[in-house]
Amino acid sequence: MVDSDLVATFKTELQLCGVKPGTTVAALSEGLVRQEYAQATLLASRELGADVFHVNLPPREGPSSAMVGNRPVVEMLKNADLVMDFMSLLFSHEQNEILASGTRMLMVQEPLHVLKALAPSKDLRRRVEFAGELLTNARELRFTSPTGTDISYKLNQYPVLTEYGYTDTPGRWDHWPSGFLLTSGDDDGVDGTVVLSPGDISMVFASYFTSPVTLTVKKGYVTDIAGDGLDANLLRGYIESFNDERAYGVSHIGWGLNEKATWHNLGLTRNALSPAMNGYPEIGVNALAFYGNVLFSLGPNTEVGGKNDTHCHIDLPMRNCSLSLDGQPIVERGRIVVEEMKVPGF
Ligand code: FE
Helix, strand or coil, rough: CCCCHHHHHHHHHHHHCCCCCEEEEEEEECCCCCHHHHHHHHHHHHHHEEEEEEEEEECCCCCCCCCCCCHHHHHHHHHCCEEEECCCCCCHHHHHHHHCCEEEEEEECCHHHHHHCCCCHHHHHHHHHHHHHHHHHHEEEEEECCCCEEEEECCCCCCEEEECCCCCCCCCCEEECEEEEEECCCCCCCCEEEECCCCCCCCCCCCCCCCCEEEEEECCEECCCCEEHHHHHHHHHHHHHCCCCHHHHHEEEEEEECCCCCCCCCCHHHHHCCCCCCCCCCHHHHHHHHHCCCCEECCCCCHHHHCCCCCCCEEEEEEEEEEEEEEEEEECCCCECCHCCCCCCC
16 A cells, blocks of 8 residues: 555646656666655556556666666667656766757655755745846856855856756656755866854765864865864765765765755754655755755866866765855845745745
């Protein structure tokens, strides 16, 4: 029996994704991971009068999934209108090929309580798309913090990725739930200092910084990681372990717009033994999409079409920062200051 609450949650989401009679939906999963999400997709799609099927692949043994080189499955998914991706094809060539065919894709990894708590809306989409326009038109992004961050990104090279938690646009990818946007600085166009401060988050350790870590960035690369505390040691050790100079590259930059996201429950959600998880890590989208955060990150830039494909990717959501585009304030001390992006009461 698939929980009726789960099916109802998926039905609402699929409706936002434009699923209706005549739409073909594919559920994509591996092993036993998120099987109830695949089943909920089948039932909810049927209730909406859509055609639907489920592709289940063997679980991955190494870093690459059973999608690699699996032509029949790639072709089948290209024939669907919407792929609900429960195995995460993010950063794969197969995902790019499926999207290029006009199929839209939605990645789903979080447990049910997070899917519900951060449920997307048309208003979230409106605000994220407004932000996307601003960021697309900007030539320079600068962000600062009261603790000493001051870093600038030249923005001439890479597109903007919006994530608002659903997609009804052919060929477009999104992640449910979400609510932020990102781009990358030019390859040699990021310079300055980032001070990670107590309360900021390291997604790779699923923890909060408790001591300051100062990163010096020159021409798009971290050249120094300073700090006496455990946090600096962990960060240095983790990056060094990849034995890859490109691991020091600065990755994407952007800000969060989901007012439903919370900062305080990172550990709880990252460690939750939800049945929907089957032991798989979730992304920790609360911190990524948190309203008024600045999402700083290190590592690859293939997400926006760049050449750095290092396996060392570290998302570092920061609070209380100020961010401007070509001198126009967007976030001031963690508060969104552009009327069109604001949520009443925040
Ligand atoms: Fe990232």
